[in-house]
Amino acid sequence: xxxxxxxxxxxxxxxxxxxxxxxxxxxxxxxxxxETVSPIIEDCFEKAKFPEHILPGLGEIGAFGxxxxxxxxxxGLDQISYGLLMQELERCDSGLRSTASVQSSLVMYPxxxxxxxxxxxxxxxxLASGEWLGCFGLTEPDHxxxxxxxxxxxxxxxxHYLLNGSKMWISNSPLSQVAVVWAKNEEGRIHGLLVExxxxxxxxxxxxxKHSLRASITGELIFNNVKIPKENLLPGRNGLxxxxxxxxxxxxxxxxxxxxxxxxCYDLALRYSKERIQFGKPIASFQLIQKxxxxxxxxxxxxxxxxxxxxxxxxxxxxxxxxxxxxxxxxVEMALDIAREARQIHGAMGITNEYSIMRHMANLESVITYxxxxxxxxxITGLDVTGIAAFNS
Amino acid sequence: xxxxxCISKAPDTTSKIAFTDGNTKFDENGVQYIVNxxxxxxxxxxxxxxxxxxxxxxxxxxxxxEADNPVIRKALAIGANEAIRIDAExxxxxxxxxxxxxxxxxxxxxxxxxxxxTINYNGxxxxxMVAEFLDQPFVSLATKLDVNGNTATLERDVSGGxxxxxxxxxxxxxxxxxxxxxxxxxxxxxxxxxxxxxxxxAPVELAALTSVINYELPNAKAExxxxxxxxxxxxxxxxxxxAKVI
Numbered sequence: 001x002x003x004x005x006x007x008x009x010x011x012x013x014x015x016x017x018x019x020x021x022x023x024x025x026x027x028x029x030x031x032x033x034x035e036t037v038s039p040i041i042e043d044c045f046e047k048a049k050f051p052e053h054i055l056p057g058l059g060e061i062g063a064f065g066x067x068x069x070x071x072x073x074x075x076g077l078d079q080i081s082y083g084l085l086m087q088e089l090e091r092c093d094s095g096l097r098s099t100a101s102v103q104s105s106l107v108m109y110p111x112x113x114x115x116x117x118x119x120x121x122x123x124x125x126x127l128a129s130g131e132w133l134g135c136f137g138l139t140e141p142d143h144x145x146x147x148x149x150x151x152x153x154x155x156x157x158x159x160h161y162l163l164n165g166s167k168m169w170i171s172n173s174p175l176s177q178v179a180v181v182w183a184k185n186e187e188g189r190i191h192g193l194l195v196e197x198x199x200x201x202x203x204x205x206x207x208x209x210k211h212s213l214r215a216s217i218t219g220e221l222i223f224n225n226v227k228i229p230k231e232n233l234l235p236g237r238n239g240l241x242x243x244x245x246x247x248x249x250x251x252x253x254x255x256x257x258x259x260x261x262x263x264x265c266y267d268l269a270l271r272y273s274k275e276r277i278q279f280g281k282p283i284a285s286f287q288l289i290q291k292x293x294x295x296x297x298x299x300x301x302x303x304x305x306x307x308x309x310x311x312x313x314x315x316x317x318x319x320x321x322x323x324x325x326x327x328x329x330x331x332v333e334m335a336l337d338i339a340r341e342a343r344q345i346h347g348a349m350g351i352t353n354e355y356s357i358m359r360h361m362a363n364l365e366s367v368i369t370y371x372x373x374x375x376x377x378x379x380i381t382g383l384d385v386t387g388i389a390a391f392n393s
Numbered sequence: 394x395x396x397x398x399c400i401s402k403a404p405d406t407t408s409k410i411a412f413t414d415g416n417t418k419f420d421e422n423g424v425q426y427i428v429n430x431x432x433x434x435x436x437x438x439x440x441x442x443x444x445x446x447x448x449x450x451x452x453x454x455x456x457x458x459e460a461d462n463p464v465i466r467k468a469l470a471i472g473a474n475e476a477i478r479i480d481a482e483x484x485x486x487x488x489x490x491x492x493x494x495x496x497x498x499x500x501x502x503x504x505x506x507x508x509x510x511t512i513n514y515n516g517x518x519x520x521x522m523v524a525e526f527l528d529q530p531f532v533s534l535a536t537k538l539d540v541n542g543n544t545a546t547l548e549r550d551v552s553g554g555x556x557x558x559x560x561x562x563x564x565x566x567x568x569x570x571x572x573x574x575x576x577x578x579x580x581x582x583x584x585x586x587x588x589x590x591x592x593x594x595a596p597v598e599l600a601a602l603t604s605v606i607n608y609e610l611p612n613a614k615a616e617x618x619x620x621x622x623x624x625x626x627x628x629x630x631x632x633x634x635x636a637k638v639i
Contacts, residue, residue: 007407015425020463021583024470028578035577062580075580 002354004038006030006091006267011301014308018080025081029061029088033096041093042353044215048208050099051215052175059130063089063100065108072112072120073128079314083256083307090257091264093356094363095216097257102171103127105249107134110180110192113245114236119194123178135204137167137181137195137221138243144169145376145391148240152183154193154228161228163193166220169370173204173219180234181221182243192234192242201226212366248324251371252314255307255327258367259300261360262335266296268355269342276347283345292341299334306330322384329377336364394449394540394562396440397502398473399493399520400433401483402426402457402464403513412608419513419608428464431508433471434575435568439538440506441472442573447540449503450474454496456481456489462591469586470578476591484601490522495597498527503562504545509534509569517567524565532558536571 008030015023036057044051058064066082068074075081082104090097108127111119126132143149152165163183173179179195195202201224206217234242270293273284283289310327313319339361343350350357368374379390404410404424411420428437440451453468455461456479465476479492497505505527510517517533524531537548540562547566549556578586620628632639 013423020466021587023463024467024578024583025580028470028583031577060579060581061577062583066580070584075584 004034004092005271006034006264009263009267009270009297009300011297012305014304017308018084022081022084025062025066025077026084026088029063029085030091032057032061033088033092037092037096041096041215042356042359045093045095045359046214046353048210048214050095050175050217055099055130055133057130058089058100059128061085063104064130065104065112065124065128067104068108068112068124068128073125074108074112078311079252080308080311082253083311086253086257087260087263089260090254091260093215093359094257094261094367095213097253097260098171098213098216098367099133101250101253101257102136103134105253106136106246107178107180109249110136110234110242110246111194114192114234114242115194116231116235118231119234123194126177132177133172133175134178134180135170135172135176135219135221136243136246137170137173137179138247139167139169141166141168145373147182147243148190150182150184150190152181152223153185154183154191155186157227160230161193161233163195163223163226163228166222168220169207170204170219170221171213171216173221174206174217176204179204179221180246181223183223189238190240190242191238193228194232194234195221195223195226195228196232199226199228210366212362212364214362244321247371248319248321251324251328252310252319254367254371255303255310255324255331258328258331258335258364259303259307261364261367262296262300262303262331262338265335265339265342265357265360266293266300268357269293269296269338269345272349272355273345289345292345296338296341299338303327303331303334320384322380325372325377325380328372329374329381332364332368333374336361336368339364394444394447394504395500395502396444396449396451397493397497397500397505398432398437398440398451398453398468399505399507399523400437400453400455400465400468400476401429401508401511402455402461403429403511406512410610412610416608417605426460426464428467429508429511429513430575431510431512431568431570433468433508435570435572436506436508436566437468437471437473438573438576439568440504441576443538443540452477452500452502454479454493456483456492456596458482465591466586467578469589469591470582471576472582473589475589478591478593479596480593481596485603486516486518486522487602488599490519491526491599492596493519494523494526496594497523504540505529505563505565507565507567509567520565520567527563527565530560530564532560532564532566534569535566536569538566538568538572 062075065074066077070076138147154161154163177197181193181195203222204219206219273289274282276283342357383389405427408424413420451473453473453476483489507520521531532547535547539546543562547558
């Protein structure tokens with residue numbers, strides 16, 4: 001593929017709001033991505049091949065659980081550092097960011113927040129280093145936007161639990177050593193269980209045929225009378241609020257990640273429009289191209305500040321789920337719109353893998369659907385401002 | 394082995410270059426700084442490789458103000474043990490070299506490493522001056538450095554070939570491309586850099602020997618002209634009268 005010539009755009013000098021350490025983390029992860037992932041990403045996407053060999057490198061740059069305390073192998077960083085890391089990964093590919101945000105927010109986060117000390121010691125350091133991969137099982141074939149309707153369940157058998165059911169659309173699942181699985185007990189209460197690779201009756205087949213997130217591996221989780229040791233239950237929290245709190249963390253990361261995808265498309269479109277000559281002049285000199293570019297940088301800038309402020313609120317423990325929904329929804333749509341406009345600017349070249357645009361566009365079709373669909377997030381804002389839920393029966 | 398690596402900042406290569414104060418000062422507005430690549434990629438990384446293989450410490454030294462702290466922290470994140478910042482605006486190469494030498498002569502360093510030049514000013518003077526002030530040998534533009542006890546073997550590119558130089562420690566070198574590979578700071582390094590010492594010391598009183606009276610930007614890149622391959626006369630005419638190369 002062509003060389004990654006990405007240059008960041010900072011129209012409102014947001015860098016001045018970041019600490020030196022934020023910038024060092026961002027610039028180091030960007031350099032690592034350019035050196036390690038950019039040269040292989042188109043090939044991985046084309047062949048639907050997950051680049052497993054980069055997992056230790058992702059661990060080294062701190063992409064796995066950066067806000068997890070150092071005693072558990074994390075980096076003890078703030079939420080803005082986490083966001084910047086997700087931005088840099090998704091600047092390259094949403095699948096790359098998905099791998100890291102699932103590991104951080106959907107696997108390490110619940111173990112850290114709701115797990116026992118033994119669970120934290122056993123799982124977190126290996127997940128932080130990338131030695132182990134983890135996944136999160138909430139969505140089921142018939143329960144996507146309505147996870148509370150899940151059928152996966154477990155029964156207390158005295159010295160163990162017996163788990164049955166299945167999960168679908170699970171990022172990382174076929175290669176995971178541990179799955180954080182949400183299932184109902186006999187009273188219908190949702191709990192988190194740590195299901196480990198190799199447990200009898202547990203399989204995680206890969207799902208094929210995706211036109212999106214092709215460099216990330218996706219699968220099912222199937223539980224057929226799986227005996228779960230009692231010490232593998234997450235005791236710290238139960239109810240639907242537990243998995244939803246993990247999704248808050250992941251959606252927050254997506255909000256930053258989408259800015260990365262949008263910036264990459266804008267950067268390519270800006271450069272291409274200044275280099276591409278038609279009618280004797282660069283196409284950047286045409287008003288309709290300038291309109292696209294001006295709108296792109298305007299939307300990126302707005303998203304940067306929305307998300308930066310959200311990061312401050314998360315650092316203070318004050319960000320609400322509804323605020324996170326707004327940012328996730330706004331930013332992913334922004335990135336998708338920019339990808340489509342950037343594709344237009346590139347003309348026919350925009351459909352080729354010479355440029356990352358069409359890959360971003362295809363990836364973002366997943367991102368706009370997973371972790372709360374675009375419409376559901378709108379209804380969450382609707383609920384928040386009216387006090388009336390539009391999605392309950 | 395005690396190694397001292399001279400670290401300068403330089404504008405990111407994508408920076409827009411402009412001048413202020415009647416074209417006598419570089420306009421720093423909006424400029425992002427990086428560690429001068431010759432200092433970072435070659436001098437610092439090779440110094441780290443040497444102490445990783447055979448023990449010792451790597452200290453960085455920078456003549457600069459608080460604005461230089463981010464690049465110093467990056468050097469610490471890459472792996473240097475500690476940093477010294479001489480708290481002064483670098484006035485000219487003599488000033489910088491003298492400040493470094495004043496520190497180095499007390500420090501008992503086995504090797505002082507600099508990049509071959511900064512990518513903004515391209516002075517390439519500091520290393521040689523430091524060597525002179527310390528009364529030590531200087532090896533310029535080294536592309537390879539190996540150390541065995543008190544003896545170092547260095548390679549230098551010379552016209553059409555290679556020169557291999559042997560020198561006893563202590564000495565000073567300037568590092569060129571090839572001496573090492575760039576290292577990207579990892580999260581452990583970034584975290585460790587938070588608590589590594591960055592010692593700020595007062596400069597020695599010193600006047601600069603030179604001052605810049607004017608900077609000029611190069612002429613804007615001329616537009617490419619396309620000439621019909623059949624039209625040799627026009628090509629010759631343009632090369633002769635416009636480009637003035639024939």
